[in-house]
Amino acid sequence: MKIRAFLLSASVLALGWSGAAMAQTTPPPPKDDTQVDEVVVTAERRSTNLQQTPIAATVITGAKLEEKGITSVDQLQFVVPAAVINNFGQGIDFNIRGIGKSEHNSQTLTGVITYRDNIATFPGYFTGEPYYDVASVEVLRGPQGTFVGQNATGGAVFVNTNNPVVGGSTSGYIAGQLGNYADIAAQGAVSIPLGDTFAARIAFNAEQRDSFYDITGPATATGNEGLRFYNARLTLVWKPTDKLTVNFKTDYNYLNYGGYPSDPVLSPNDPFKITANAPMFARDRFVRSALRADYVFDNGITFRSVSGYQYGNTAYKADLDGRSTGFNTFYDYVQEETYSQELNLISPDTGRVKWVAGAYFQADEAKFPPGQFFIGIPPGSIFTQYTLYGTNPKQNTAVFGQVGFKLTDSLELQVGARYSRTTTTNHVHVLQYGLPITQEQSAKSNNTSGKVALNWTINPHHFVYAFVATGYKPGGLNVPVGLGLPAPFGPEKVTEYEVGWKAGFFGGQLRTQIDAFYNDYKGFQVIIGYPAFPTFGFELNNPNPTRMYGVEFQAEAVFGDLSIDAGGAWMKSELGKFYAHDPRIPGVVACDPETGPVGPGCFNLDGRDQTYAPEVTANIGIQYRFTLDNGDRLIPRLNYGYVSPQWATLFENRARGDRIEQRNIFNAQFAWTHGDVITTLYATNLTDQHYIGAINSGLRFAGPPRQFGIRVMKAF
Template identity: 45%
Template sequence: MRKLLLSVSAVALLGPASALAQGAPAPIDETANADDGEIVVTAERRNVSLQRTSVAATVLTGEDLVRKSVNSVEGLQFASPSLTVNTTGQGNAFNIRGIGKTEQNSAIGVGVITYRDGVATLPGYFQSEPYYDIASVEVLRGPQGTFAGGNATGGAVFITEQNPVFDRVGGYFLAQYGNYDHIKLQGALNIPDSDTLAIRFAGNMERRDTFYDVSGPWTGNPGNRRDYSGRVSIAWEPTPELRILLKGDYNNIEYGGLPASRATEAGDPLKVANDAHLSGRDEFGRIVLNAQYKLASGLTLRSISGFQRGTTQISYDADGTATIVPALSFRDRISEEIWSQEFNIISPDTGPFTWILGGYYQHDKIIIPEKGGYYSDATPNTPTALDIEIVGTNPKTALAAFGQVGYELADGLQITVGGRWSRTTSANDAEARAYFTGIPGPILTLAQVDRTVNRKVNGKVAINWTVDPDNFLYAFVATGTKAGGLNGPNILGRTPLAFDPEDVTDFELGWKSTWFDGHLRTQLGGYYNIYKNFQISIVDPFAPSISSIFNVPGKTKLYGAEFSAQGSFDAFSFDVAASVSNSKLGTFFAADPRLGGAATACDPESGPAGGRCVDLSGNEQAYAPKLTLSAGAQYAIPLGSDATLTPRVDFAHIAANWGSLFQNRLFGDRLEARNILNAQLTLTTGDWTVAAYGTNLTNQHYVAAINGARRLAGAPRQYGLRVSRSF
């Protein structure tokens, strides 16, 4: 049985859910940097220079991730502008420019999709996969409707793992120990069998005690991490024209259910009182087959096939306190599997005319098993009050055809036009069951067998002007869509069954420059977004424990500017990124069940305002800080022979923002600013590296996310020693 708080968990995935993003394949020979040090991106199916493409992006190499202490998806927000990541263990609210996902509810699709080696990962959930043996991470800002497809209205993240190489036996080993008894062992081994076949093994093991001080009659495993991940990659190139890459990943991530206090509480968010079973685990895997063949004409044929399956289990205190009677807890267990296939035909890069054609299909199925989605058979299953259980399946499909053409109008002046047609479906084959203490069997059963279909066309038109070898200007308009879907069974029957897709139109201008003979690169851009039919989870005012998805009827406007720079001057290097943004919600009324008084009607377009019905028109978008800033610098001090000592400092600021559209400080909706200071001191000699590291050195205790009635804390100060050797 699950407690009635359905709005904050994957169990509400009897809506459209999110796996309707279409994967972006990565070439087998992809690297984050070209041989001349030029940063490249692969968002448009080709290796192109970041400084010569009309996309706002941050690219981090594997080395950058280590230097900036970015170990997982949550750390990306401290290294990329306009980005917030608010993790609740089971899922995360990943937003770029205020567009993405604001509710921990799988009935709402993600707006920022993550890809691993060209395959869209399990969406919204299963995002705690660690970063290890990584070649590059690309964070693309703005809608990626042509190539990334659905669920990329805010942007996309492309992660490329290291590929096998044919020329040497090699790899690395890493051992780390820090406070909270934090132990990490990581490594990779590359073994070439011949000039045409190579295999690479990589793995990561991590253990850490909890950050939280938990009181109350809780049971279980409150916030301890126990992670085990492994990967096998096989590369085969029987001829210069044919390249095949097969990868398999496995992850078993235990995160302890994440203790949390009530959102209305003040004080240290790391000190909580809970009276529930606290536990959580994600187990998931992925297989990717990437094959490409280059014809004599120069055309490249590429295929990306993917299969993923995962099971997520969670148990936590739903009210964030040990004082409310009867206790409210939440338990959930679901499985999801995705099959995907993409084909590309890519023209040569030579000549004034280039083009690409592609097709995509994906089938995503979410399974909510019997037994009410319990975390395990060992947890109690007797309802303590009114419980809601949902069982069944939620299958979804995505079918798409896309293409882009580029033509050089004059020397240095190019136009590109891209488009994507997509058809998505979402279905429910499920039932909701209501139980009450002392009554055997369900007191009410509500079946739902429904299906919805959406068809959309998205695209991008860009003008690119290479002014000279050091300056590039661009302007474009791009669109993106997040699929609509179905609300789950509502026992009171007051909820709209279907909700519409949401759409974003993005207008951008940008200038990218190179200075001082390539030692300094800068990117400056501005954007204006019109966001329609924003999907938001709203609590039923007559049944405050049940949430359903509504569309914001007015147009939300988001606009801002972004700047970044990367400099490398011999021993000294630095990077800086900043964004300023504004947002304004369109006309929208919604009921806030936290307000007292009787439940009254509340029409999304007309209200009327009063009592629980609140006029949200003009409010800021949730998780849309007005300012983000990150900066880092390091200096390599030579010590003689082949030894260097490199101190590095990184600072990130994310301004205060709202975790809810209601924007009521009394209920904890305000997330205060985050100021994160990291530092490392690295000694390198030959193949050995020893680093002393510290993250969040000021030990800021901050609320990282709002999840229903709960608030969850960010990571406190961590420090330790890391030793690694490459070979």
């Protein structure tokens, strides 16, 4: 539901700034220390070797998450090429190759969707759930139109948690952590065999710490309490025969961030020392359940069913002007419920032809209860408040499939397509500073996206691919602001051309990925001044395509006791011809997106950078293993991530604070392994860079400062 451009959105995404956090999983099994581990990707509904799959992707195992100090989604930007994540508490802008989410409201869907244990999570919100007891995280770059469908124009993230092993033994781990900011955390998991055909795994995570902020002003006692996380997961696996496997997972998450303090974007003070007079609060609470059943027929074809249910509620309070003067309060409480069902038929991995066919359905509804959403300038009077209540139901249905055909023993042609149909409806009642407005409005769209790829396996160590892929993100509805029912905004579409080379060298000691891409990006959804009367903000589509192109690389190497991993990307973006009125500048003169004309507040944006599209991202990690005479191991590690400057708006106005400066983040740790106990000293943001994690509504939100401490994990 679209609110005016200067407002925060109607649904809260709170993102975990819990810094270093815990070990992710039990220690990995013994491996060949002279080679880089083989990495598996599950994006195409079957497990395939990443080095022989035509996808640009970063796959991070649970053990690697621990080594890199990654416990939440916003830290992925420091280990994934071409990814940038701006965390502003009321949502995140997750963009890959400059495409994803740029407007902070619930009606504008994400372009980088997250799957957890095979089901698509809430579309763009409730993503602050920490990574604990994780098997792997897969970050796919570029449109994933065939298998993921809508909301994957920029890419997709697959988070896979650990499963118990049927017929295995009792095993698990327990871990504890102490850190600065009075950070105390505990985490653990246990797998329990329950007979010959049944097994269970229980995992938990709990953390609390003090706030990063020093707040002066009337709000010091409200919204600065720090973080409280409580998470639990139950996994049940039933395997009565070799042909049938049933996996049930249910998660509970309570994420209380205390608040997301912020101040005006051009404030000269330290971003952690602010003033505020309105109360602050940020809390997400939700459950997610997934039921997956796989049955293998005698002919080797697998039938898979994945059913999902999610229910969450979120509450948020903020000081909209970020000062101790004036009184500008935002508050919302939103409930969201999602049902999903996916069915697959998957051919065997053998043979000249491999195929997948599927169908998908998802129903999602956001509910805004009466009296639970308002902007008060100041609050307390119907003439100084904007209030909203109602519902926003959405539906998505799709059918999809992909066929791979081996033209020769080394050359394969892949063709995939997906047809999607979406609807969104607003049943909304608004009281706009005393003016009642009712909205009963729907928008529908349909789309066919897909991929055609040509894959050449030169030999077991070299794989080359080229493809054309398309992606699609639905449009949505603008909430009325006094001008009647505004027109819906349309969908975004992207066509990508990509070539890539994946290689292995030195007998498996070095593995690399290199790719180049070109995107034709149409219909970018953006908030500008209402074209006919720019007093109000309005969301519409860029009328001309944006060009985006770049190159990326990744490398992993193991040379004896020395391990190195690195990645990087260079990208350029250029907006097509587009006239727009900056909604922060008062105006009443029309500014047509196609013709302008250029005038006070009306700008020609042709050739400007896409938002949240930094030119350069880079990362490197280095560790060395020392083995002592008694068998103990000492492993120091250093990680570095870099994100170059980026623009938060298309208007690129430095005087208004539109520039987000570069991020240089060093993480370090020193691990001592003694038997089945690992003790680790850690530090994140080692140089204590005070950087801006996001800009929204004229406010700046700081990224996390330096955190350090000790954690101890024991496996059993």
